[in-house]
Amino acid sequence: MRLMLARFALILSLLLPVWFMVAALGVKFDLWSWRLGLGVLIVQWGPRLLIGAFILAVVALVATLARSPRSGWRAALVALIIPVLGFGYLAYVRSQATAIPPIHDIATSPGDPPTYSAELLALREAAGANPVAELSAPLTGLPAYQGPRFATFADRSLGQVGQDAYPDVKTLTTIRSAAEAFAAAAAEVEAQGWTLVSSDPAAGRLEATAETFWFGFKDDVVIRVRSGEPGGPTAIDMRSTSRVGLGDMGANAARIEAYLASLGKRLAGG
Template identity: 75%
Template structure:
């Protein structure tokens, strides 16, 4: 009986990763909405399932160790470790996101950011994506930022919040000619695995869409190459289509791209 309990606990714990993967991939393949997959299946039910599996595994471990012969305790221990690791990961994510502002639109140039085309904005509107606000807009004046939880951000613009959180994001200045910089910028955007929406060498604008693996969340990217004082100046913007906070994903994307592009231009 104790061995059976341990095996049941192990099977339930092994099914936990399957639950989370199915919830995420269901969103990616349009089987259900991200609000159901992320909001309900993962955020609401995920911790409950972890707690349930943890309790059952703990009971199984105690039962298998209570008296001889102590069989099945290894299975029970593995069953206990799986949800424990799940809670550890959730705690890590919560800790990482504690200092990340709840924004989903960042750029290297808040004073003069790249502007998305009407065609791309039409796609965002059709998908009921996050509205694209001016970086000069007061954050708490925007509809998504109403309520007491956003009071600490009162008086700050969207651009200010982004600059304070990600001071490393800056315009990339290069000695390369604008045409060469544009060619390198487009090549690097393709190398990142993004879907190129448009690339106009005449205006120096590149638009692309990045998609996450698990959920298939789409973030829009705008890259602008302009003549600089002695070469070219490259700015970038990255904006999530869904979610209030991007957990730093857009800033990380910009930093990774600019670093790679800088290396490409230096070759």
């Protein structure tokens, strides 16, 4: 019986990663909504399953070590380690969430951000996505940011909050012409594997949609290539906006930084 208990605890613990993967991939492949996959299956039920597996593993470990023969204790130990690692990861995510402001719209130039076209805004509206707000708007004046939780942001705009949180998200400048920079920017969008929505060389604007691996969350990006004074540098700005969720866990800022870093190398390399 003790060996069977240890094996059952191990099987249950091994099924935990499967539960989380299925919950995430179900959202990606439109088997259920992100509210069910993330909000219910992971956020609500995930910790409960971890606690249940942890308790069962502790009972199995104690039972197998209580008296001879002590067979099955290794299986019980592995069964215990898996939920412990799960708790550790959840604690890490929670700490990251509290350290990052709950925003999902980031731009390199909050004072003069690139704007989305009517075509892309229509795609967002059809998908029931977050509205795209003005980055100059006071954060707590937006409908999603009401209540005492956001009181600390009362004196700052949405763009200022993003700029303070991600100071390394900056405009990329290059000595290349606007036409060369636009061609490189388009090539980098393709290299990133994003879905191109619109390309307007005359306006210097590219729009695309990026998709996350696990949940298939879609974030929209707009890239603006603009030349300055004759003979001066070309400026490349970017904006990345999540379609769902209040906060993005820093994903949009990381996307902009990675894209512009790779684009900078592409421009430098010719």
